[in-house]
Amino acid sequence: MLFNSLQFVIFFPILWAIYLAVPFPRRYLVLLIGSLYFYAAYRPIHVLLLMVTLVVDYLAGRALERWREPRAGWLIAATSLTVNLGILFTFKYLGFAIDSLNAFLSWTHGSPPFSSVHLDLPVGISFYTFQSLSYVLDARRGQVAIERNPLMYFTYVSFFPQLVAGPIERAGHLLPQFRRPRQLDFSAVRSSMQIILWGLFKKVVLADNARVVVETVYANPEQFTGIGLATATLFFAFQIYGDFSGYTDIAIGIARLLGFELMANFRQPYLARSIPEFWQRWHISLTTWFRDYIYIPLGGNRKGDLLWARNVIIVFLLSGLWHGANWTFIAWGALHASYFLIGRAVDTGRVFLERRFSSLRIILRWRFLEWASTMGLVLIGWVFFRATSIDQAVDITRRLLQPGPVGELFQLGLSRIDFALATLWILIVMLVDRQLDRPVPWVTRQWQRRVVRHVCYQFLFWTIIFFGVFESVKFIYFTF
Amino acid sequence: MIGADAGGWTLARQSVRSMSLFLAIAVVFWLFFWLIWTELPFLRNGTRVIVDAKREFIAHGHLFDSIKPAPNRVAFFGHSRVLSGFIPDLFDSLSQGRTESYNLGMPGEAAFLPRLEEVLAAGHRPTHVFLILAWPADEFTPSIWRWFGGDQPLIEKAFPFQPLARDAIAFLARAPSQGGIRAFYRHSQKSAEKTIADRGYYFIESQSLFSDHRLPENYNHPSDHPDRIDPREVPSKGAPIERIARLAQEHHFRVILVPNYRREKQAGPPPSVNEKTLAALRDRPLFDIVGPDYIRYPNALFSDRVHLNPDGADRYTRDLWEVTQHLFSNSTGERDP
Known part of the structure; x- marks a missing residue:
């Protein structure tokens, strides 16, 4: 869903009204549901891909909390990096890599050996992947408090205003804001x-x-x-x-x-x-x-x-x-x-x-x-x-x-x-x-x-x- | 929920007042613009004046003779190329009374289907629907994920005067060269009346920038590809073609894809018939294709890079008659055996 669409002009006031009506401790759930719907409106199937990133990095955070030895931390962060960058590479760079390899091999051997692959690029994948990765990397350095509530973490990464084109937020800045009770500030x-x-x-x-x-x-x-x-x-x-x-x-x-x-x-x-x-x-x-x-x-x-x-x-x-x-x-x-x-x-x-x-x-x-x-x-x-x-x-x-x-x-x-x-x-x-x-x-x-x-x-x-x-x-x- | 302290309430009141003021001023402006739009209908862009006049005529006039209609009634739909390229009076004189035609070309309208439905709903009964553009392969259906097919039509409904600012600027910019604001306004009014008198044909003079309304022979446009054929894509399946077929059956008309036109330098010569289109329409008894996908004309017949000048329109109408006259060989408008 685009910010510059009438669908959003209708969607947002509805979401905002529900958000304000729900008592504070549950508000983030309204945002989570709204954010997932917002993202699904581009291509519903890509929500599954987003969920993989969310689950992997949430679990990575919890694992970093549990196993604090440097070697374990390195292993956990490496796993998260591999999964996240693996998804990013597959959907964003695989076609380019194969095409470039084909071009090179055609030049040296005469014919391209691999068939081209072009997957549908999920909207904002680079943004949310980097945001989610920063959480794991900060967690490994001990620079951010581990989020134990999985739904809260999912809300943080999938927060719809910045999900598809940033700003690429940091957990230390945005995540605590979900826990802070707030009043409607008219200014x-x-x-x-x-x-x-x-x-x-x-x-x-x-x-x-x-x-x-x-x-x-x-x-x-x-x-x-x-x-x-x-x-x-x-x-x-x-x-x-x-x-x-x-x-x-x-x-x-x-x-x-x-x-x-x-x-x-x-x-x-x-x-x-x-x-x-x-x-x-x-x-x-x-x-x-x-x-x-x-x-x-x-x-x-x-x-x-x-x-x-x-x-x-x-x-x-x-x-x-x-x-x-x-x-x-x-x-x-x-x-x-x-x-x-x-x-x-x-x-x-x-x-x-x-x-x-x-x-x-x-x-x-x-x-x-x-x-x-x-x-x-x-x-x-x-x-x-x-x-x-x-x-x-x-x-x-x-x-x-x-x-x-x-x-x-x-x-x-x-x-x-x-x-x-x-x-x-x-x-x-x-x-x-x-x-x-x-x-x-x-x-x-x-x-x-x-x-x-x-x-x-x-x-x-x-x-x-x-x-x-x-x-x-x-x-x-x-x-x- | 809302800050209940005195400062908070003051701020809340100020903010609500400020937003209400914004909305109130916006409403006043809305009314003001709407008033200008409705009271000064010829302040609009030349082609919009024509669209409005035609729509008015579709709703309240008679596209075809209501007392003694001709056996073959041609309604030609499309965008500004049709508007400036097809002269109904000439076509009808070439047919020697066998046809009665109307130019329903509307600038900027690639999707003719809503207009066709509007024409049929208003009670007009064409026997032949001419098209230079094909229908789309599919059409939008609302879903839980996508509620609207496009925002522009909704914006036009909420702000019917949306083109006002752009049109007014263009009007004021052109007025001095057209004898002043009042004279130019009257000129626009006369253009609309003339278009209705000319059965929908309109020469788009406002876009003609060259002397004698002729594009110079050495004129090229960056998008020109004289070495490339520009084939017309005609979907054989999908909701739109089914809708047209249903309408054709219900209202007893035939759909004829006629040649479009291009500048000679714009695209390469097309084959005499597009075999792919022919194959796509083979199982559609109420659909026909006549002539090539487009006819190429020299620059001298164009007034700008897209539209024909009156000489070009004359030539194109005659060429159309050449390729379509076999459709009107009998007097009933029914398909030849």
Whole structure:
């Protein structure tokens, strides 16, 4: 069930009313049933797969509580990892692995020996697998209290606002919230409504309208010049941002209505002035997951530059692979790893130049230049993320700056008016992000006025109605 | 459940008041937009004006002569290609009185079945239903997991004026080049009246951006594939085809898949008959396919990359007559033995 569907608009108030009517100790059961129904609405059979993950990791937690010796802990965690990653591999990567092997063997031996396998990918499998795994890994380290109530644990992992596209929560943060009795907090209700409205705007107005341009151009990129390719890539940057951060906003708002606080997943990423800063602002729950469970255990930056570089490369390649079973995602991860490594060298050079030639400082620290170069690098990364093959991505990247007729802007699938409107939505999102990132006091003061707030709410509401896409366009990250 | 302390109640009251205010303002806006939508019906996008006029005519007018109907009554369903491509008056003059036809092409409507049902429910009795698009393979049935087939129709019911903002912006953007707001409004009104007078045919002038309404000869679109055939997929099974067959039997009409049209650069030349479609419809006595899947025309006959200009519509209508005239060889509209 999609947040941007009318079915959800009916489903949620019913669930909320039941949730509020049931006495506190039993409320989590309402959430569990609601969450399983929510997930089953995508494909009922996939609930069984979710249940396997839930049962295995619950049992792993209980076993870790019982057998506390390090070796036993290692064995239990390894079992959980094997089962979870085994399921993830089978459903998400097996087809890709066989296809890649076939391609390699065809190249060396002439014919592909294995037949292709393509299983139906369960929605959000990467999200809930990582969330459930983090519980086992934290439990092994003794960083989280073991949950003895299996239904409570199931509710924690399958909690529907964040089940299919995150944020990837941690047990230490979310699980205790299920045990905390809570009253209906009206200020939370009000802020939930605001954030849901903003999230819906980003999804159905910004992302789903930008999508038309992206799909038109990326379906036949060879037919477009640099103007069309660069515009479509820029639109994709905002499509994926609007889509994913819009989903997260709605998820946070829905969870808040139920009395839960989810972790932040985005902090105005397109205002970043360096690639490391971008990663502190984009998909924060995944970035911190990789930091805590891969990067730091590998040694982080504590074991010298060479091992640091290795760790960065590993983390980004895995991050790329997490997003999808395609070489384009791996290339995207590799590209960001190279940004990190080269960026560090550039930073060293910049510090050196600043010391030697202090007059250059104004250029070297020019905020706009930092922002524009970061955006440029991120956009090139998005080309690889969106392209269907490495060849296509390389071709698009090569031609991004190729000159072309300005009229091509109006052959990208949107009428002139819709194109202008899509640009307006991008500007609005950037302006709001700018205000959230570095508030202008005058704007903040205006926001305190009820009239201004209501004008904004009405504007968002009617923009969603008039310009939103109501074809229940799936969220991009559902397929990851 | 709810915080019972004084601060909590104050906050609750404020929040409820705030949300009520939001809803009240939204209701006022709803009424305001609805009023504009209903009172200024020609403020809409050109093609929407046409759809509304046609729907009104379907509900209250006579698609076919009510006193002395022709033996063969053709209702041509489809999207904007039909709307701008089929000239009923020309078709009927070519048939020398053997047919009486009506263009029921509606922009943006790929699913013609609800419209066909609307036409039949209004009491119109076609003998031949022309289609350029086939029916879908299946249709949505509600289940416990999926309650609605699509949200857009429900949104349109709740907010019947949903296209208003986009249409108004387009209207205001075009008005200066059309002699001002008032003149453009009257022009839209006349377009609707002319469409009804032309038995549903409408030239989509608003999308024509080139001189003389002719697409330049060197015009290409990124989605063009002159080396590829673009075959029409025709499902032989499924609920929709059964529904159409039932309607055809009940209301005594035949369903004829007629050629669509493409630009020459858009797609490769199709075979003269799609054998796969022919095989799919072999066991369906009330279904026919005539001609190829599509006819290709030069750019000069198009006003934009999708639609024919009046010269193109003339040519397409004549070509349609060529491929369908054998259906009207007798005067009863019944299938030839």
